Amino acid sequence: MTSQPKHSRPSPTERTRRLLSEAARELLRTGAPLTVQSAAELAGVSRATAYRYLPNNDAVLMHATMPLVEDAGQRLQPPEPDTPDDDTSPTGLPEQASTLVRRMGVWAFDHEHELRTLLRLSLAPERANRVPRRGQTNRDVWISELLEGLPAHVSQAARERLAVALVPLFGADAVVWSTDIAHVDQETALDVMAWIAATLVQATIDEA
Template identity: 35%
Template structure:
């Protein structure tokens, strides 16, 4: 297995250089609203182009590293309980807060993810990272819905919550960002409740009541 350049020798200094390139790329995206080249990120970080290309041989590799979703490992607060709705709402709100906080980067990555180029398949928006966070939030439901059922709900939630939905709700529907967040949270909980109402356990209880 090959070793990445920033993981060999003088790891501390290389980590700082890599972080500086990522930070400059994020700043350029937020300021210009377009994906910067490796050369542009290097210039903004006062790093030579030759050095920058050792860390990020392509613009795509730089953008993937600079995307905010690559850093987050969970959207759940440490003190969250086992209630599925509370867990899902917390995860969705945490995810949407990150999306809005990094909206310029998110919109840029969305544009790139819509391109047909097969080489862009490993962009964060095409990897479904948020589905993993929503799946984690729904873990207590595995005994009831099964692993596949929980995954299906997580996919459904991601379909109604994210940069794609935010763009439509704000740019097309004319909502404020605050109202858009509440709409996405409402839709996410609605997806969960529908799944629970259709679960085998719920249907058994309904038949018993009848």
């Protein structure tokens, strides 16, 4: 008779840590205060217990934002080229840039409230060194990987300029300028951002 595999139950410590992490994420999603007390109340544990896992309010922020960054890194994959040669061809790379920016844009709008909260916190003087804006969506990684597909004749200066030009097309920055400043709906914003990305990449290749 074949024995059934046993699934170990999470320990009380693991369960409490999970409850507090989920509470921190929910606080961020809803815009509630990111404090140890708020996390403890939402998780249904005492403040004394919460402080064993979250020693201060910055720890609450860390637990709330880590899954957001991981989500962007795990769920969004660089677009696959149609053929092996497309990743370095002048016609293939602009389309990849367009597809990548659109995917990141969809993710950003899906997490709009969280990203706006992080943006607000990053601009607060007391948190200026604790909530870095550049690490919220891993955009540096995506841009770097995209630029690797540029033809060899593109200069380093042109690559660096393109990298800077692509930054506003990712994360909270893309959501803010397209909806708050340009006053366009989500679909229009995604179309415009995808077009900008393709145009910038193509112009860089043509200029070189």
